[in-house]
Amino acid sequence: MHSKTDISVDFAGVRLKNPVMTASGTCGYVDELDDFMDINLLGGFITKSITLLPRKGNPVPRIVETNSGMLNAIGLANIGVDRFISEKIPKIREKNVPFFVNIAGWQIDDYVAVTARLADEDAIAGFELNISCPNVKKGGITFGTDPVLIKKITAEVKSAAGKKPLIVKLTPGVTDISATAAAAVEGGADGLSLINTFTAMVIDIESRKPVLANRTGGLSGPAIKPIAVYLVNKVYKEVAKPAGIPILGLGGIRTASDAIEFIIAGATAVSVGTATFAQPRCCLEIIEGIADYCGRHGIKNISELTGSLQ
Amino acid sequence: MSEKAEIKANVISNKAIGPCFCKLSLRIPEQYYPIMSRFLPGQFAQVAIENLGSPANPRFSPRQSVLRKPFSFSSVEITKNHIIAHILYCVLGPGTEKMTTIKAGDEINMIAPLGTSFTVSDDLETALLVGGGMGAVPLQSLAEYIHKNHPKKKMIAFIGARAVKGLPFFHTHDHLEKGKIVTEIEEFEKYGAKTYIATDDGSAGIKGFVTELLANKVSELSIKPANTMIYTCGPEPMMKAVAGFAHKNNFKCQVSLERMMACGIGLCQSCAVECSQPGQTETVYKLCCKDGPVFDSAEVCW
Numbered sequence: 253m254h255s256k257t258d259i260s261v262d263f264a265g266v267r268l269k270n271p272v273m274t275a276s277g278t279c280g281y282v283d284e285l286d287d288f289m290d291i292n293l294l295g296g297f298i299t300k301s302i303t304l305l306p307r308k309g310n311p312v313p314r315i316v317e318t319n320s321g322m323l324n325a326i327g328l329a330n331i332g333v334d335r336f337i338s339e340k341i342p343k344i345r346e347k348n349v350p351f352f353v354n355i356a357g358w359q360i361d362d363y364v365a366v367t368a369r370l371a372d373e374d375a376i377a378g379f380e381l382n383i384s385c386p387n388v389k390k391g392g393i394t395f396g397t398d399p400v401l402i403k404k405i406t407a408e409v410k411s412a413a414g415k416k417p418l419i420v421k422l423t424p425g426v427t428d429i430s431a432t433a434a435a436a437v438e439g440g441a442d443g444l445s446l447i448n449t450f451t452a453m454v455i456d457i458e459s460r461k462p463v464l465a466n467r468t469g470g471l472s473g474p475a476i477k478p479i480a481v482y483l484v485n486k487v488y489k490e491v492a493k494p495a496g497i498p499i500l501g502l503g504g505i506r507t508a509s510d511a512i513e514f515i516i517a518g519a520t521a522v523s524v525g526t527a528t529f530a531q532p533r534c535c536l537e538i539i540e541g542i543a544d545y546c547g548r549h550g551i552k553n554i555s556e557l558t559g560s561l562q
Numbered sequence: 563m564s565e566k567a568e569i570k571a572n573v574i575s576n577k578a579i580g581p582c583f584c585k586l587s588l589r590i591p592e593q594y595y596p597i598m599s600r601f602l603p604g605q606f607a608q609v610a611i612e613n614l615g616s617p618a619n620p621r622f623s624p625r626q627s628v629l630r631k632p633f634s635f636s637s638v639e640i641t642k643n644h645i646i647a648h649i650l651y652c653v654l655g656p657g658t659e660k661m662t663t664i665k666a667g668d669e670i671n672m673i674a675p676l677g678t679s680f681t682v683s684d685d686l687e688t689a690l691l692v693g694g695g696m697g698a699v700p701l702q703s704l705a706e707y708i709h710k711n712h713p714k715k716k717m718i719a720f721i722g723a724r725a726v727k728g729l730p731f732f733h734t735h736d737h738l739e740k741g742k743i744v745t746e747i748e749e750f751e752k753y754g755a756k757t758y759i760a761t762d763d764g765s766a767g768i769k770g771f772v773t774e775l776l777a778n779k780v781s782e783l784s785i786k787p788a789n790t791m792i793y794t795c796g797p798e799p800m801m802k803a804v805a806g807f808a809h810k811n812n813f814k815c816q817v818s819l820e821r822m823m824a825c826g827i828g829l830c831q832s833c834a835v836e837c838s839q840p841g842q843t844e845t846v847y848k849l850c851c852k853d854g855p856v857f858d859s860a861e862v863c864w
């Protein structure tokens with residue numbers, strides 16, 4: 253028998269039973285995974301991006317498979333904050349797991365308005381700010397690449413969020429991710445999540461057209477994992493550790509060993525996205541695998557592992 | 563109880579049908595009977611292909627797949643003692659090419675049954691099944707279902723393809739009818755469905771589109787819209803034409819659509835289908851994997 257490890261973590265002031273959360277856009281709003289697992293066993297749940305008004309999203313094809321990954325250009329299709337409150341919050345209340353609502357928009361006021369609508373909602377543990385969606389024409393990625401805008405939007409959303417913690421989700425599509433991470437921290441971010449997808453393209457050589465109707469899409473899945481691990485480690489060393497801010501690491505995680513790599517690189521918690529599509533229960537297997545690894549390595553508290561890269 | 567689950571099925575056989583098609587037959591272990599016995603025609607499976615081997619001389623650039631692939635069932639034989647499910651697939655790319663390496667005795671992991679099904683109302687008298695290419699697959703399970711559960715209802719199948727080798731069937735046979743060669747498809751005839759075939763090049767059945775065949779037979783046999791349902795699956799332009807025919811002639815019509823799917827279980831929103839809403843000008847995107855794949859043709863924005 254291995255020694256029992258405490259794998260619960262404190263993430264931006266929220267206690268998570270374990271460090272594994274779902275990733276935004278890959279797990280629905282609340283009950284979509286219920287046929288496959290008890291989501292109360294997760295460390296946390298991060299919803300699909302919510303915008304002020306409902307959005308239909310992009311025309312199809314919205315996804316295409318690639319080697320060890322996929323491109324998506326969903327275009328932030330979502331039910332909007334009003335329906336989220338009336339239809340999903342009651343269901344979230346029935347769950348016993350911290351819910352983080354991912355917020356998206358086109359201008360700072362949109363983000364602030366959505367956050368303000370949800371700030372007093374007890375059922376919600378915190379917010380994740382999506383300033384890095386590559387699939388919408390205006391806004392999105394331009395916010396995510398400009399440190400001045402990042403600081404401003406983070407500060408304004410943070411004040412709308414009241415007591416609830418704010419995680420800022422960063423795009424890898426920048427020259428220096430530490431600059432954007434530092435801007436989010438200066439704006440008052442309580443946590444950083446990285447990474448979102450990489451802008452990419454697949455071409456149909458018969459028609460000489462891009463496969464996706466949106467032409468480009470975001471690359472996710474195992475193909476991006478080594479880059480994500482590197483970026484988590486870079487931001488951990490240069491920004492997060494000095495500032496005492498936790499990192500939510502994601503990008504291509506499918507197994508416990510993938511998750512552990514992120515934690516060693518500097519993540520306090522991890523999110524699983526694309527892998528859930530193929531293995532809807534994989535978060536639970538990852539949680540078990542992490543506990544097992546910690547036991548085997550005599551780790552008493554998983555926090556010992558965060559940033560333990562030699 | 564859950565409606566869908568991850569199922570580990572045992573491969574009975576995986577046989578090639580001509581140069582492009584294969585039939586995968588799966589024995590469903592007993593523990594999944596409660597789930598699989600709920601199968602209705604038109605529902606599909608998300609099949610895991612990641613761990614399949616690569617063929618020796620791949621035609622397509624090999625791909626490490628992380629996603630499952632959606633496939634309809636051509637038949638699900640449910641008896642007290644066994645459930646056997648059949649999938650017919652066309653080798654179109656690296657994923658389906660890998661599936662050709664599946665052997666008897668292998669284990670296949672799939673999530674099923676998924677999505678909505680074709681519906682058969684009690685007052686239905688005639689079911690017109692209109693399939694194009696691989697689209698004939700879910701219609702086979704519909705024919706099986708109607709034959710088993712509604713034996714009194716009349717079925718006529720119209721099957722189209724580019725050429726005879728685009729027909730995904732084992733058993734077609736030709737005979738003479740009124741001096742003309744008629745090709746019959748046993749997969750439909752055995753359920754009591756009369757079949758008519760159209761191919762673009764005339765290599766089987768009549769030369770022309772299946773939609774023309776449908777229109778001709780409907781007028782020749784004076785089939786009336788009341789108590790008739792058109793069920794269609796195939797390439798989108800074909801389904802659009804069938805839906806147009808149905809609309810123009812007041813037939814009700816159910817279409818089974820295909821979309822590129824990342825999850826098949828309502829998580830990702832990749833499989834959007836633009837639909838109209840009753841009494842509203844604003845359209846909505848529904849999910850092919852959850853609200854479909856079977857839709858009322860009148861609600862789809864073609």
Ligand SMILES: Cc1cc2nc3c(=O)[nH]c(=O)nc-3n(C[C@H](O)[C@H](O)[C@H](O)COP(=O)(O)OP(=O)(O)OC[C@H]3O[C@@H](n4cnc5c(N)ncnc54)[C@H](O)[C@@H]3O)c2cc1C
Nearest residue numbers: 631632633634650651652655656657658699820821822823
């Ligand atoms: C509900 C549903 C039921 C289906 N039933 C069957 C079936 O019974 N038999 C069968 O052979 N195929 C069926 N398909 C299509 C099948 O999923 C694709 O052919 C398969 O995923 C191709 O994978 P690949 O890696 O071999 O090729 P890829 O390289 O991924 O694609 C090859 C070609 O197939 C097209 N394609 C890929 N994925 C899909 C998809 N999800 N839907 C439609 N076209 C696609 C691509 O545009 C491309 O032209 C179904 C699809 C859906 C959504």
Ligand SMILES: Cc1cc2nc3c(=O)[nH]c(=O)nc-3n(C[C@H](O)[C@H](O)[C@H](O)COP(=O)(O)O)c2cc1C
Nearest residue numbers: 275276277301324382447448472473503504525526
């Ligand atoms: C289909 C799909 C939809 C996504 N939607 C969102 C979204 O709405 N908001 C967001 O912040 N990230 C979204 N993402 C990005 C993921 O949350 C995640 O950052 C990315 O996919 C990398 O992780 P992965 O490789 O584990 O999937 C989406 C990803 C996919 C594949």
Ligand code: FES
Nearest residue numbers: 826828830831851
């Ligand atoms: S395929 Fe993911 S929601 Fe339909």
